[in-house]
Amino acid sequence: MTPSRRSTFLPFALAVALLAAVLVPLRAGAMERNFAGSVQLDYHFVPTQPQANARGIGFDGFTTEAALKVTADISDHISANVKVCYGCHGFEMNMAYLDLRAADELNVRVGRFSPSFGSFNLRSDTANHRLSDKPLAYDMGRMLRLRTWNMGVLPSPFPDNGVEVNGTHWFGENVQGDYAVYAVSGFKGDSNGFDLDFEQSRSGSLYYVDNNARPTVGGRAALTLKLSPTSDMTVGASGMYGTFDPKNSLSYAIVGADLVFRFNRTNLRFEYLARRQEFDTSDASKLAYALAPTGGNFFVKHGAYGEIEHPVSKVVDVIGRVDLLHREGNVLRDLGLTRTSSVLRYTVGSTFAIERGFRVKASTELWQWSDRDGSGKNLDVGFHLAAVGSF
Amino acid sequence: MSSSAVWKRARALGVIAVVAFVGCVTNRSEGLDASKMPESVRPDYEVFAQRCSKCHSLARPLQSGIEDDAFWALYVARMRRQPSSGISMEDTTVILRFLHYFSEEQKRAKAKPSELLVAPAPAPAPAPLDASAPDAAEVAQ
Numbered sequence: 001m002t003p004s005r006r007s008t009f010l011p012f013a014l015a016v017a018l019l020a021a022v023l024v025p026l027r028a029g030a031m032e033r034n035f036a037g038s039v040q041l042d043y044h045f046v047p048t049q050p051q052a053n054a055r056g057i058g059f060d061g062f063t064t065e066a067a068l069k070v071t072a073d074i075s076d077h078i079s080a081n082v083k084v085c086y087g088c089h090g091f092e093m094n095m096a097y098l099d100l101r102a103a104d105e106l107n108v109r110v111g112r113f114s115p116s117f118g119s120f121n122l123r124s125d126t127a128n129h130r131l132s133d134k135p136l137a138y139d140m141g142r143m144l145r146l147r148t149w150n151m152g153v154l155p156s157p158f159p160d161n162g163v164e165v166n167g168t169h170w171f172g173e174n175v176q177g178d179y180a181v182y183a184v185s186g187f188k189g190d191s192n193g194f195d196l197d198f199e200q201s202r203s204g205s206l207y208y209v210d211n212n213a214r215p216t217v218g219g220r221a222a223l224t225l226k227l228s229p230t231s232d233m234t235v236g237a238s239g240m241y242g243t244f245d246p247k248n249s250l251s252y253a254i255v256g257a258d259l260v261f262r263f264n265r266t267n268l269r270f271e272y273l274a275r276r277q278e279f280d281t282s283d284a285s286k287l288a289y290a291l292a293p294t295g296g297n298f299f300v301k302h303g304a305y306g307e308i309e310h311p312v313s314k315v316v317d318v319i320g321r322v323d324l325l326h327r328e329g330n331v332l333r334d335l336g337l338t339r340t341s342s343v344l345r346y347t348v349g350s351t352f353a354i355e356r357g358f359r360v361k362a363s364t365e366l367w368q369w370s371d372r373d374g375s376g377k378n379l380d381v382g383f384h385l386a387a388v389g390s391f
Numbered sequence: 392m393s394s395s396a397v398w399k400r401a402r403a404l405g406v407i408a409v410v411a412f413v414g415c416v417t418n419r420s421e422g423l424d425a426s427k428m429p430e431s432v433r434p435d436y437e438v439f440a441q442r443c444s445k446c447h448s449l450a451r452p453l454q455s456g457i458e459d460d461a462f463w464a465l466y467v468a469r470m471r472r473q474p475s476s477g478i479s480m481e482d483t484t485v486i487l488r489f490l491h492y493f494s495e496e497q498k499r500a501k502a503k504p505s506e507l508l509v510a511p512a513p514a515p516a517p518a519p520l521d522a523s524a525p526d527a528a529e530v531a532q
Contacts, residue, residue: 009527032459032461032462032465034455034457034462034466036451053393069393071469073465073469079469101472104472109471116474119475122446122473122474123447125444125452126446126451127446127447128446128447128448163528166474167469168473168474168476170479172478173481176475176476178474178475180474180477220474222474222475224475224476224477226477226479229441230441232473232475232477260475262445262477264441265441265444267445304440313420314421314422315420353420353421353448354450356420356421356450356452356453356454357421357448357450357454358450359448374511385442390447390448390450390451390454391454
């Protein structure tokens with residue numbers, strides 16, 4: 001073996017030996033695999049906006065979201081998750097990661113995953129949340145006026161390539177602490193972009209490669225307190241920061257705070273998110289307002305929701321939610337937004353368990369916009385009826 | 392869209408909603424009926440039902456097809472490590488005890504398809520778990 005061959009062979013052999021050392025404690029053939037998935041078919045009816053889809057206001061009619069996931073425990077310390085989703089953008093790889101766990105307190109996640117942010121992220125699968133659509137702060141294309149608003153603050157899920165170190169620790173029997181820190185490719189947009197481009201950010205057609213070499217970094221910390229054997233509360237804070245343009249000159253920063261209570265089977269959730277978004281100002285004529293001499297190169301988008309989920313029987317759950325998006329700062333000309341725009345949405349809904357693993361979701365939404373649309377309306381009403389199955 | 396077309400669609404939605412509602416009157420819930428379990432199992436079921444329904448419905452574990460104790464141990468550990476799971480080590484022991492009971496009941500019901508998933512009376516001794524038992528991975532598929 002030549003010296004150069006030997007120098008590449010040695011680290012390789014070392015890596016194989018390390019991997020073997022982790023895998024050896026396993027009994028032969030012990031790799032455990034599990035398949036899981038979900039399918040949701042939703043019918044969205046917006047009587048106040050006829051032909052909403054054709055007019056670019058939102059997706060009315062039928063939409064399907066489906067997911068298929070394989071989980072494999074390769075050893076006591078290594079597990080793999082791969083999840084493929086089907087939604088409005090066709091098939092996408094939502095998860096393809098390995099968890100390398102030294103202890104509960106130290107897990108290294110590598111691959112493609114949604115980095116830890118906020119409380120909703122864990123429930124972003126359609127089988128895991130009780131209403132047909134997500135809170136506005138996390139909206140990924142189901143909201144009305146989705147193009148005007150360019151969706152929520154942080155459309156969920158937000159799969160990305162990178163590495164996350166996370167862990168959990170119990171302090172006694174009643175207090176659980178969690179943390180996560182990560183570096184991922186980050187959201188993408190054009191050099192002359194005015195906002196994040198969520199399609200570019202998640203689209204498989206761009207081979208999931210980064211558009212700039214600088215990672216987005218972030219983290220989350222949360223504390224869960226058991227208040228009684230059947231109730232607990234969680235308080236959490238999250239943040240991420242990065243650049244989204246190929247030249248690394250335009251930044252975004254997202255912060256979030258969440259507070260969740262669980263009393264028996266009733267969940268009460270509050271979450272707040274805000275994104276400070278820089279944009280390109282080289283062509284000021286595109287903007288609706290004169291460019292401020294300083295600090296005019298960003299807008300801030302706030303999102304918040306309060307939600308209650310309560311089982312009224314073993315079969316029926318009722319859900320009430322109030323959510324808000326609020327945007328402050330300069331805006332593209334003719335977009336239909338002003339320097340301070342907001343939308344409030346009130347939702348009441350219920351889910352009916354038809355069979356184990358099969359539910360019907362029904363909800364009614366009232367939208368209250370600060371800006372009137374072309375026909376002078378600032379109120380909308382929408383209905384959702386969905387069937388969702390998990391397996 | 393004319394207002395009559397709007398009402399036609401609203402009526403169609405109404406019909407689906409009524410069908411769904413009627414469906415639920417005759418349905419079974421996503422959890423299990425604790426009253427059909429032996430009394431000694433009920434407190435364990437309550438801990439399982441409380442902890443494992445925090446982030447998703449109970450259908451996820453109950454429909455997973457997992458029937459192997461070792462596989463359940465891995466799964467419950469995985470869920471315990473989820474951020475803010477609220478599942479302590481103490482809970483894990485209780486939950487695994489319930490899942491063992493549930494797996495045995497599932498296997499029994501499979502052997503005699505006419506039997507209820509959760510038997511009202513104490514079950515006859517379940518088939519012993521031995522090395523020749525099918526691997527959980529195969530069962531899950």
